[in-house]
Amino acid sequence: MALSIRLFTFAAPSRFYWLSGLLAPWLWAAAVVLSVIGLYIGFFVAPTDATQGDAYRIIFIHVPAAWMSMVLYLVMAGWAGVGWAFKARLASMVARAIAPTGAMFTFIALWTGAFWGKPTWGAWWVWDARLTSELILLFLYLGYIALVEAIDDVRRADNAGALLALVGAVNVPIIYFSVKWWNTLHQGASISMTSAPTMAKTMLLAMLLMTFAFWAYAFAVVFVRTRAIILEREQHAEWVAKLLNRGAHA
Amino acid sequence: MIWNSSSDFFAMGGYGLYVWGSYGVTAALMFLEPWMTARRHRRARQDALHAETEAA
Numbered sequence: 001m002a003l004s005i006r007l008f009t010f011a012a013p014s015r016f017y018w019l020s021g022l023l024a025p026w027l028w029a030a031a032v033v034l035s036v037i038g039l040y041i042g043f044f045v046a047p048t049d050a051t052q053g054d055a056y057r058i059i060f061i062h063v064p065a066a067w068m069s070m071v072l073y074l075v076m077a078g079w080a081g082v083g084w085a086f087k088a089r090l091a092s093m094v095a096r097a098i099a100p101t102g103a104m105f106t107f108i109a110l111w112t113g114a115f116w117g118k119p120t121w122g123a124w125w126v127w128d129a130r131l132t133s134e135l136i137l138l139f140l141y142l143g144y145i146a147l148v149e150a151i152d153d154v155r156r157a158d159n160a161g162a163l164l165a166l167v168g169a170v171n172v173p174i175i176y177f178s179v180k181w182w183n184t185l186h187q188g189a190s191i192s193m194t195s196a197p198t199m200a201k202t203m204l205l206a207m208l209l210m211t212f213a214f215w216a217y218a219f220a221v222v223f224v225r226t227r228a229i230i231l232e233r234e235q236h237a238e239w240v241a242k243l244l245n246r247g248a249h250a
Numbered sequence: 251m252i253w254n255s256s257s258d259f260f261a262m263g264g265y266g267l268y269v270w271g272s273y274g275v276t277a278a279l280m281f282l283e284p285w286m287t288a289r290r291h292r293r294a295r296q297d298a299l300h301a302e303t304e305a306a
Contacts, residue, residue, distance in 0.1 A: 054263035112272040228291035235298035
C-alpha cells in the first residue's frame, strides 16, 4: 500500500510542479555542459571523414534530433493514451507539453537532413521513404497541436488528441525501418563512417554526447512547459494560491 | 589539430554553408523554444496570481 501511494505521488500536478521546478535547472545545466563537450569533440577531436569531408559533421545534430523526434512522439502518444484511459489529468498535460518540442526536433531533423543531402546527394529533398515518413511525423505533431488547441473543452480536446496521437504512432516504426523496407538514398549512419576504429569512436562519442544533451534539453523544456500548463489549468486550485502567496511574501 | 586557422574552421572544407546552415538554425530554435516556454510559464504565474487577487 505504502509503495503504491508513493508511486502515484507525483501524478498529482502539485507534486509534479514542485519536483519539476527542482529538477529543471540541473537539466538545463546538463544540456549546456554536454553540448559544449559534444561539440568540442565533434569539431576539434573527430577527424574529417574520408568520403564525405566535413559535411558529415551535421551528423552530430541530425541523428540526435531524428532520434528525439521519434522517441518524443512515442512518449507523447503514451502519456496521451494514459490520460485518456485513466482520466489522469497530469498525463494529458505532459502529452501536450511534449508536442511542440517533438515538432521542433522533427523540423531540425528535416532541415539538417536537407543541408546534408544537398552536398552529398545533390538534392535538398527527395520523396524517399525515410524523408517522407519523417515529414508525415511533423504533420502528425502539428495536427495534434492544432486539434487539442481547436477544441475548447479541455478533457474532450485531450481525448481527441490522444486518439490522433495513438493512431499516428504507427508511423514511427515505419520511419525507423524505412531504410530496410525500401530502397532509399538515406544511408545508415555507420556506413558513412571512416573505417579506422579510433576515428569512428570519437565520432560516435560526439554523437552520443549530443544525444544526451538533447535528452536533457527535452526533459527541461517539457518540464517547464508542463508547469505552465498546470498553472493555466489549475489557477483556481487551493495549492496554486498557497504556492503563489508563499512566493509573493518570500 | 584538424584546423590550421579560424577561416579554415569556418570554411569546413568547402561545406561551410551546409554545416553552419544546419547548426545555426538548430541553435536558434533551441534558444528560442526555452525562452518562449519560460515566458509562457511566467505569464501563467501572473495570470494565476491575478485570478487569485480578484477572487480574494
